[in-house]
Every structure is written in structure tokens, then in C-alpha cells.
């Protein structure tokens with residue numbers, strides 16, 4: 786079964802998640818925005834073998850620690866979708882703008898497309914492309930664990946901002962309705978910021994995308 790631990794990192798309290806297979810103890814880190822010593826301590830404490838970095842999108846609070854972590858630990862960088870290439874190229878600029886430590890540059894070892902899968906130990910997660918917050922945003926869905934790691938697409942009671950370059954409000958709404966809702970009402974999602982919620986709860990109550998007419 787897929788296990789996970791969410792560690793809010795950076796001044797933006799970004800929900801970095803450590804996910805692992807409880808049989809092999811192989812682990813991936815989703816969105817290592819920063820605070821790498823804390824993440825590595827969590828890996829060690831649980832006796833996990835960190836094997837990969839998975840990225841939902843390339844905003845600094847999600848991707849800022851990626852280059853350094855990949856280089857120091859020899860990890861492959863998987864994701865996001867190629868639509869976020871310009872955000873990766875702009876990481877140094879983002880660091881300055883938001884007062885983050887300088888982000889090391891990187892090139893993903895594998896870009897992700899809608900319908901791809903990623904594997905950790907014996908666990909397989911489905912990749913869905915959910916543009917709108919950024920053009921190359923992806924989410925990771927474990928159907929067996931009924932969990933989805935959705936970055937800044939959907940939050941408890943809110944949705945991702947779409948006022949950044951490449952943002953698109955309608956695309957975001959479409960992605961949520963077409964690619965998140967079908968995961969099923971009992972699927973719990975881990976958003977990029979704030980508390981977890983379920984697809985069913987947001988589908989009914991989220992004022993931005995749920996409720997009647999959605």
C-alpha cells in the first residue's frame with residue numbers, strides 16, 4: 786500500500802509529500818520546495834530509500850529545492866509536463882522575487898504527459914495533466930490508496946490562482962471537472978497548501994468549482 790507523509794516547507798507552507806511503498810520502502814518526494822535537511826531527516830527516520838523527485842509544477846515553493854536535492858542524492862527528476870519549461874528556466878528569477886534561497890537549475894530526466902504513470906516500489910500512480918494554474922501542472926493519483934497529490938490545482942474550499950503568466954481560469958475549471966472529479970468522491974486529495982479534503986466534499990461545496998451548475 787502507498788504510504789505518505791506531508792511536510793509543509795518554505796515560508797509558503799507548501800505541502801511537500803514523501804510517498805513510499807510499504808513493501809520495498811522505496812520513496813519519492815513530491816515537490817521539494819526547500820528545507821531539504823528536514824526532508825532527508827524524515828526519509829532517514831522511516832528507513833526509506835529515496836529514489837526519485839516528482840514535480841507537480843515549477844513554482845519556486847514546489848520546485849526550489851529540486852536541483853540541489855537531485856544533485857546531492859543522485860535522484861532522477863520526473864515531471865512536470867513540458868508546459869512548465871519556462872517556469873523552470875525562471876526559477877532563479879522566482880527565488881529573487883519571493884526572497885527564497887537561490888534555486889539551483891535543473892532539467893527533468895523525464896517530462897510527464899496526461900495518461901502517463903509513475904512507479905515507486907510496487908505502487909503505480911497515474912499522471913493527469915491539469916493546466917490552468919500553470920500550463921504544465923500535473924497531479925499524481927493512486928487509485929488503490931484513494932489519494933491524489935494535486936499541487937495548486939484544487940484546495941480545500943478554493944482553487945489555484947490563474948493570474949500568473951500562462952494561467953487560464955477556464956482551463957483550470959475544466960481540468961478539475963474532467964480530471965479530478967472522476968477520481969471519485971471518496972478520494973482524499975493532498976493540496977499544495979493547507980488541509981486535505983475529499984473530491985466529494987469539494988465537488989459539492991467548493992464555491993469556485995463545486996455545487997450546482999458545476
Ligand SMILES: [Zn+2]
Nearest residue numbers: 842844918937
Ligand atoms: Zn503554484
Ligand SMILES: [Zn+2]
Nearest residue numbers: 799846937977
Ligand atoms: Zn504553491
